Amino acid sequence: xxxxxxxxxxxxxxxxxxxxxxxxxxxxxxxxxxxxxxxxxxxxxxxxxxxxxxxxxxxxxxxxxxxxxxxxxxxxxxxxxxxxxxxxxxxxxxxxxxxxxxxxxxxxxxxxxxxxxxxxxxxxxxxxxxxxxxxxxxxxxxxxxxxxxxxxxxxxxxxxxxxxxxxxxxxxxxxxxxxxxxxxxxxxxxxxxxxxxxxxxxxxxxxxxxxxxxxxxxxxxxxxxxxxxxxxxxxxxxxxxxxxxxxxxxxxxxxxxxxxxxxxxxxxxxxxxxxxxxxxxxxxxxxxxxxxxxxxxxxxxxxxxxxxxxxxxxxxxxxxxxxxxxxxxxxxxxxxxxxxxx
Ligand SMILES: Cc1cc2nc3c(=O)[nH]c(=O)nc-3n(C[C@H](O)[C@H](O)[C@H](O)COP(=O)(O)O)c2cc1C
Numbered sequence: 001x002x003x004x005x006x007x008x009x010x011x012x013x014x015x016x017x018x019x020x021x022x023x024x025x026x027x028x029x030x031x032x033x034x035x036x037x038x039x040x041x042x043x044x045x046x047x048x049x050x051x052x053x054x055x056x057x058x059x060x061x062x063x064x065x066x067x068x069x070x071x072x073x074x075x076x077x078x079x080x081x082x083x084x085x086x087x088x089x090x091x092x093x094x095x096x097x098x099x100x101x102x103x104x105x106x107x108x109x110x111x112x113x114x115x116x117x118x119x120x121x122x123x124x125x126x127x128x129x130x131x132x133x134x135x136x137x138x139x140x141x142x143x144x145x146x147x148x149x150x151x152x153x154x155x156x157x158x159x160x161x162x163x164x165x166x167x168x169x170x171x172x173x174x175x176x177x178x179x180x181x182x183x184x185x186x187x188x189x190x191x192x193x194x195x196x197x198x199x200x201x202x203x204x205x206x207x208x209x210x211x212x213x214x215x216x217x218x219x220x221x222x223x224x225x226x227x228x229x230x231x232x233x234x235x236x237x238x239x240x241x242x243x244x245x246x247x248x249x250x251x252x253x254x255x256x257x258x259x260x261x262x263x264x265x266x267x268x269x270x271x272x273x274x275x276x277x278x279x280x281x282x283x284x285x286x287x288x289x290x291x292x293x294x295x296x297x298x299x300x301x302x303x304x305x306x307x308x309x310x311x312x313x314x315x316x317x318x319x320x321x322x323x324x325x326x327x328x329x330x331x332x333x334x335x336x337x338x339x340x341x342x
Pocket of ligand 1: 132280281283
């Protein structure tokens, strides 16, 4: 009998014919069907690699956006299921393997019970594991002034200042600007025809949003989030998007981009810590940037202006992005061979 079959048998023994919410027999059985195979695979892969990242990814699938993904099953019952699963998995393993699986299982318990003791994961580790990018935000929810101030404080100067040569700026996008940009905050699905692209560029109001979606327009609904931060960099007015020189701006554009990304992560952490969610938004039509102008009192080299490069959309997430919680077993650490040149 497989572990899945044995676990389902245990469920039928302990929760026979339970039809009342929560912990209905059918929900418990379907939880097993949906999850057990992946969980076992993750434990086994971590055992084989001596790592914990597969378990972490598996946890993240069941806990995205820092929320448990089932309301139908009580936490104690979910933990009971997990305990039974780990027990069965450990049955014919040796002592060392048993101990290793136990430490992996501790990660489950820590995350699900929200316990913080010496051996548990830090807030940051939990966040990195469980955060999701959201495509839809609650339109009735507003980010209040206190939270906005905290988010802006996180984005303001604590993070890479590049020796006080910040060549990026963070601004709350005003509602009027958002409204003007909104029709162009999209990309295209691969099946969008050139005709659709042209028509959309010319008149984004020719169809409803739903009709455009059918024609292959991919709307970035996260742009409707209550708080949108624009991350801007200097661009030359000639439209070339050329790199700047260190005479024009002291820190290189490449280093500036890395710093901007680090700043975004710090800002995302601040938002998440307050129970908010976020999504980065880079895929938009360049036309969006022609709907407004930026002004600054700061000195700029002749022929350069600030232009938003990427947006960070913040609010109460309703629907996580589809690709976010896909199982991602691909490792990217220590995969390259560095050969010293002869
Ligand atoms: C720099 C950056 C730009 C992104 N731009 C967009 C975008 O324009 N539209 C969108 O729907 N998602 C965008 N995303 C979200 C990704 O498509 C993806 O859903 C997200 O990164 C998945 O989360 P993960 O990277 O934590 O797995 C962006 C993500 C990053 C990091």
